[in-house]
Amino acid sequence: MLTAADLAPRRSRRTVTNTAMTVLMALSVVAILVPLAAVLYTVVSKGASQLSPDFLTKDIPIVTRQKGPGIGPAIIGTVLITTVAAVMAVPVGILAAIYLNEYSAGSRLGKIVRFMATVMTGVPSVVMGLFVYVLYTLRFKQNAFGGSLALAFLMLPIIIRSTEEMLKLVPNNLREASAALGARRSRTILTVSLPAALPGVVSGCLLAIARAAGETAPILFVVGATNTVNANMFNGVNTALSAQIFTNAQQPFAGAQARAWGAAFTLLSLAFLVTLAARLITARFALKR
Amino acid sequence: MTGSTAPPAPFTGRVGRADAAFRYATIAAGLVVLVVLGAIAVTTVRRALPAFDLMGFRFLTSSRWDPNADQFGAKAFLYGSLVASAIALVIAVPVSIGIALFTTQVVPARWRRPIIYTVDLLAVVPSVVFGLWGILVFAKVVPGFYDNIASAVHPIPGLRSLFGSSHGRSYMTAGVILAVMITPIITSLAREVIDTCSPSDREGAYALGATRWEMICGVVLPHAKNGLVGAVMLGLGRAMGETIAVALVIGSANNISANLFASGDALPARIANEWGEAEGNWRAALIGLAVTLFAVTILVNLLAAFIVNRSTAKSQGAR
Numbered sequence: 001m002l003t004a005a006d007l008a009p010r011r012s013r014r015t016v017t018n019t020a021m022t023v024l025m026a027l028s029v030v031a032i033l034v035p036l037a038a039v040l041y042t043v044v045s046k047g048a049s050q051l052s053p054d055f056l057t058k059d060i061p062i063v064t065r066q067k068g069p070g071i072g073p074a075i076i077g078t079v080l081i082t083t084v085a086a087v088m089a090v091p092v093g094i095l096a097a098i099y100l101n102e103y104s105a106g107s108r109l110g111k112i113v114r115f116m117a118t119v120m121t122g123v124p125s126v127v128m129g130l131f132v133y134v135l136y137t138l139r140f141k142q143n144a145f146g147g148s149l150a151l152a153f154l155m156l157p158i159i160i161r162s163t164e165e166m167l168k169l170v171p172n173n174l175r176e177a178s179a180a181l182g183a184r185r186s187r188t189i190l191t192v193s194l195p196a197a198l199p200g201v202v203s204g205c206l207l208a209i210a211r212a213a214g215e216t217a218p219i220l221f222v223v224g225a226t227n228t229v230n231a232n233m234f235n236g237v238n239t240a241l242s243a244q245i246f247t248n249a250q251q252p253f254a255g256a257q258a259r260a261w262g263a264a265f266t267l268l269s270l271a272f273l274v275t276l277a278a279r280l281i282t283a284r285f286a287l288k289r
Numbered sequence: 290m291t292g293s294t295a296p297p298a299p300f301t302g303r304v305g306r307a308d309a310a311f312r313y314a315t316i317a318a319g320l321v322v323l324v325v326l327g328a329i330a331v332t333t334v335r336r337a338l339p340a341f342d343l344m345g346f347r348f349l350t351s352s353r354w355d356p357n358a359d360q361f362g363a364k365a366f367l368y369g370s371l372v373a374s375a376i377a378l379v380i381a382v383p384v385s386i387g388i389a390l391f392t393t394q395v396v397p398a399r400w401r402r403p404i405i406y407t408v409d410l411l412a413v414v415p416s417v418v419f420g421l422w423g424i425l426v427f428a429k430v431v432p433g434f435y436d437n438i439a440s441a442v443h444p445i446p447g448l449r450s451l452f453g454s455s456h457g458r459s460y461m462t463a464g465v466i467l468a469v470m471i472t473p474i475i476t477s478l479a480r481e482v483i484d485t486c487s488p489s490d491r492e493g494a495y496a497l498g499a500t501r502w503e504m505i506c507g508v509v510l511p512h513a514k515n516g517l518v519g520a521v522m523l524g525l526g527r528a529m530g531e532t533i534a535v536a537l538v539i540g541s542a543n544n545i546s547a548n549l550f551a552s553g554d555a556l557p558a559r560i561a562n563e564w565g566e567a568e569g570n571w572r573a574a575l576i577g578l579a580v581t582l583f584a585v586t587i588l589v590n591l592l593a594a595f596i597v598n599r600s601t602a603k604s605q606g607a608r
Contacts, residue, residue: 018500025395028387029404032476035469036411039422095318103312104319113319115594116326122523122590123329123583124530126557130579131329134336153325160322184304186311214415216533217561242417246533249421257425264418275413279406 040268046258047265055262060227060244065253071263073229077240078267081144081223082213084233085151090205093159094194100160101167102189114164120157128153129218142224144238150218155208162204166197169287199285206278210271216242241267329583337577339570348577354543354559356567361574363581365545369460369553370582373539374528376464376549381472382521388472389479394505405480412473420537423466428457428538435461435550455550458540463555466538467528475524478597482516483509515596522593526586532557556582 058070096113104110132150140146170193178188194201224237225247241263248260341348344361351362388408392401435455442448455461486509494504510517540552541562560575560582567575 099315
């Protein structure tokens, strides 16, 4: 005879396993939030207190053990190097993506370029740094432009891939409508396809820029280091926030370490701001899958 | 037949030329990728030749790295790169797949985005910031843990050699930091392949009375297997190429040890740490390390791309 106990859900081995695995999956999210929180907490708690107008604008002290005053040249260096890199990489990346999505349909060259762009995203930044050293720095000495070249090469494949993804989302009947009105191919691309995909493209480029701004190894090899502002891209060594963090992190002195934390906070804030802008653009304007 | 079936005449004159010019510009931009990759291979190999000539195969098989004596054996750095990346994968793979499954299969849709965005924040943190945190915070906290583990496993013969004495900067420290850095990449790729699993297959498993975990084991994981392997390979490529964070926390010791808590060095870290003072053959040897690294990462990435391509072709074919 059936009793109420028979009908009540039983905790069999299967449901226990299921619950246990669900808990493990939730724990894996916690496992990654712990280091994220730890890193952010330390950078903010040790770095934010360093921030002051002097810190952001004054020259880097020549004696590393000295406290303060600033990392101004590194901020200017980072902005300068990354901007010039973006100016070079963004147009080339977008054009290449246009080739892949609008012209290359089925062609062998298109497939090879797409595949190689994927491979190129995997080239380590240290290899890119030495490549630019061999290609450029041996002839033109260490300067900011070499750093821009290296960062541009690192950004390029990311921009190509994300732009192509966005162009893929543009509905084909827009292109057909444009062609039916008699527009030539390039005009259709520049005035119909690209504008439709633009928010997503901009967002992808911003993410690539945020990643590139934090690259360190190429800066060490091809840009060098300096303590004062150098606004000339093509003449003389320069510096960047990432390189300052790297060198100061290895110093045993409190002053140097404090500067490293301050620089890390500044760099992280810049990267987060750019990423946030990208996210907002995506959420607000971009074509959705 | 009266209606003309000929394709529309191409634009001619100035307009046609502009159209063609734009097309060629896009092709040229695409070729930049091939040119750069080719140029990396050719120029760096040429600059590394003096070191390769000097050392021959011993460049990879010798562990004696002594720039003053013109001896450049990279075995210890290869070993360090492999060990640190292996540790990173052992930690990051289950965590990443766990997160990917949790966001796609467990939580309600409105929770997905916040979790994904938070995990993706990790990808925004520059590697040098992880390195700074690793060397000044993490490496100072961990020796205590390491010593506890070492004394706990001391009676067990096999584990004793793996977990020995330590100061904070070690293969293990580098591996843990790398794990944190590659988790967002593996997670997002894993999420993509898992998302391609068709809802009707999943509902079928539920209809047969499967619990969620049985559905995941029976439907989602077999479906996503190849894609997941590809995602892990891409994570491995990232981990091997990661430079600055590893350079700060692995300990920079030319050392081969089974003890995971011992200091060692990795290929990219050695380049970053020695480049400033290197000259002549030393510099060539460091470029040689970069060539080795380039070859290894390209190989890993090619393999990953190949596996992913095959798996997406398959899953699209099944639809």
